[in-house]
Amino acid sequence: MPTDMPSRIVVRGTNWVGDTIISLPAARRLRTIFPKPEITFWVPSGLAPLVKAAGVADAIMCFDGNSGGPLRRPFAMKQTLKRSGFDMAVLFQNAFESAFTAWLAGIRVRVGFPTDLRGPLLNVRVPLDARLRREHQVFYYLAITDFLERQWLGTNAEKKAEPDCGIPLADDELQRGRDRLALSGVDLNRRLICLCPGSVNSEAKRWPPDCFARFGDLLTEELDAQVVFLGAPQESGLVDSIISSMRSRGAINLAGTSDVISSMAVMNLSSLVISNDTGSAHLAVAASAKVLTIFGPTVPGATAPFGPNAFIIKAAADCAPCRHFKCPKSDHPCMRNISPEMLLRKVEEIS
Numbered sequence: 093m094p095t096d097m098p099s100r101i102v103v104r105g106t107n108w109v110g111d112t113i114i115s116l117p118a119a120r121r122l123r124t125i126f127p128k129p130e131i132t133f134w135v136p137s138g139l140a141p142l143v144k145a146a147g148v149a150d151a152i153m154c155f156d157g158n159s160g161g162p163l164r165r166p167f168a169m170k171q172t173l174k175r176s177g178f179d180m181a182v183l184f185q186n187a188f189e190s191a192f193t194a195w196l197a198g199i200r201v202r203v204g205f206p207t208d209l210r211g212p213l214l215n216v217r218v219p220l221d222a223r224l225r226r227e228h229q230v231f232y233y234l235a236i237t238d239f240l241e242r243q244w245l246g247t248n249a250e251k252k253a254e255p256d257c258g259i260p261l262a263d264d265e266l267q268r269g270r271d272r273l274a275l276s277g278v279d280l281n282r283r284l285i286c287l288c289p290g291s292v293n294s295e296a297k298r299w300p301p302d303c304f305a306r307f308g309d310l311l312t313e314e315l316d317a318q319v320v321f322l323g324a325p326q327e328s329g330l331v332d333s334i335i336s337s338m339r340s341r342g343a344i345n346l347a348g349t350s351d352v353i354s355s356m357a358v359m360n361l362s363s364l365v366i367s368n369d370t371g372s373a374h375l376a377v378a379a380s381a382k383v384l385t386i387f388g389p390t391v392p393g394a395t396a397p398f399g400p401n402a403f404i405i406k407a408a409a410d411c412a413p414c415r416h417f418k419c420p421k422s423d424h425p426c427m428r429n430i431s432p433e434m435l436l437r438k439v440e441e442i443s
Contacts, residue, residue, distance in 0.1 A: 097244070098129050098180035098201060102153070102173065104190040105135035105143060108293075109352075109371030111229070112139055113378045114398060115184050117255035118233035119148035122182065125241050132176065134169075141352050142378075146259050166193040173197035182240070183214075184233055203240065216243070229394045230255045257398050259378040261357055269357025273320070276344045282318040285311050285439075286359055286381075288367035289334060290327035290347070295418045296389045297369045299427050301330065305337035307366075307432040312340040314436060320362070322355050322372060323347030359383075364439065373397045384438060388426035389414045405430060405438045 103119065106112050112135070123131065130150045133143050137154040144152060153176070155169065166189055173181075174197050181194035183204030191210035194202045203216040211217060218239045224232060234255065241247055274280060289304045291297040311317040321331040325348030335343045350358065355372075356379035359365050365376035365383040369390050376383035377399045385397055387406040391413050396404060407429035411421065419427075 098126065100176065100178045101126060101129050101131045101180045101182060102176070102178040102194075102199070103131060103133050103149075104181065104183045104185045104194070105133050105139065106185050107136055107139075109139065109142065110374035110395065110397075111184075112142055113257050113259075113374040114228075114230050114395070115233040116146055116148065116257050116259070116378075117230055118184065118237045119146070121234060121237040122240070123148065125237060125244060129180075132178070134173075142259075145261075145353055145356075146378075162187075162189045165189065166196055169193050170196040173199065182236065184236065188213075203236065205236070216240075227394065228396070228398055230257065230398045232394070254400070255398070257374070257377050258380050259356070261353070261360055261379065265353055265357050266360060269354060269361050272346075272350070272354060273344075273358065273361065276320075276346065277342075278320060278344055279318055280361075283315060284362045285315075285317045285319055286362040286365045286376075287319060287321050288323060288365065288370070288372035289321065290323040290330055290372075291368045291370040292324050292326065293370065294389075294416075296414070296416045296424075299368055299386045299388070299430065300424060301334045302337060303428070303430075303432050303435075304334045307435055308334065308338050308343055309340050310432055310436045311439075312338075312342070315439075317363075319343040320358060321345050321347055322350065322358060364443065366435070366439070369396075373402075377402055382442070384435075384442065386427070386430060386435070388412060388424075388430070389416065389419070403438070403442050405435060407434075 132151040132153050133149040134153045135143055137156045140152050140154050143149055178199050180201040181199045183190045188208045188210045191213040195213040202214045204214050205220045206217040218236050224235055308319045311319055328347040331345045331347045356375055359376045359379040359381040365381045367373040367385055369387050373383055373385040374397050377397045382401040384403045389412050392404050409426035412426040
């Protein structure tokens with residue numbers, strides 16, 4: 093077990109928005125354990141703005157989808173890692189590829205869970221017991237930094253408060269959010285509710301568009317709310333179809349028109365964010381917004397948005413949970429068992 097203090101640390105971050113936000117408490121804890129070494133985060137290019145906004149990295153090293161995939165990417169990244177002179181790699185991403193790449197690059201200390209057949213490639217193996225597997229994933233990442241603290245400092249991590257997955261937004265970022273809403277025709281004096289109807293990585297996780305349309309009408313008619321939709325660029329058409337199906341007028345489509353920080357500003361300015369089980373729900377937590385996540389084919393459990401203002405709604409279905417990208421059933425029961433009226437009652441309950 094190496095015990096001398098590293099000088100340059102690389103952290104292999106996760107590949108998804110939600111996992112990145114869930115791992116933030118561990119990333120911040122790593123800085124308190126190693127206050128002097130330079131810490132570089134190694135992440136997909138699409139996550140770089142989020143990592144930068146979180147303020148957990150001295151530098152960011154990116155790769156994109158054209159870097160060759162899991163068979164070629166380790167050899168492409170090896171030289172980049174070698175040139176940077178890292179003497180410790182902390183692997184938040186739980187995959188064979190990250191451990192293999194760190195080993196190929198000759199990084200002296202390689203830290204992570206010995207899962208996915210990568211144990212022989214690590215020389216600091218973090219124990220993974222049954223208790224940890226039952227806890228929320230925020231504690232999964234914190235277990236890595238807790239272990240490092242015990243090994244390098246000889247102390248135990250202080251558990252003073254619940255882990256914080258928030259990313260503070262600067263005043264100018266919030267003002268840009270207000271300006272963007274105002275330019276889009278949003279009445280900032282009305283209650284603002286943000287809807288996120290997409291899910292890039294799984295169509296099965298989407299509450300049906302007609303349900304979102306009916307729900308948007310209920311928000312407008314019953315709560316006198318101003319409805320704003322957010323989403324990825326490829327979800328703009330989905331949002332257009334939902335808005336065109338609504339009886340009420342005035343809903344705003346911001347899908348694909350805002351970067352991740354601008355979207356967080358809109359969420360922060362909203363009284364509530366309602367999202368499918370996707371990265372937008374975690375972004376709402378990071379933005380310190382109240383969020384209600386709709387779960388259908390997935391189990392909330394360890395990967396649900398984490399925070400005191402994160403709420404869920406889930407209805408039962410005999411076929412759930414499942415891992416289908418698209419529901420094979422014509423009626424999509426796990427999602428349609430949540431009616432717009434049920435969701436409205438949940439909104440009223442948590443408001």
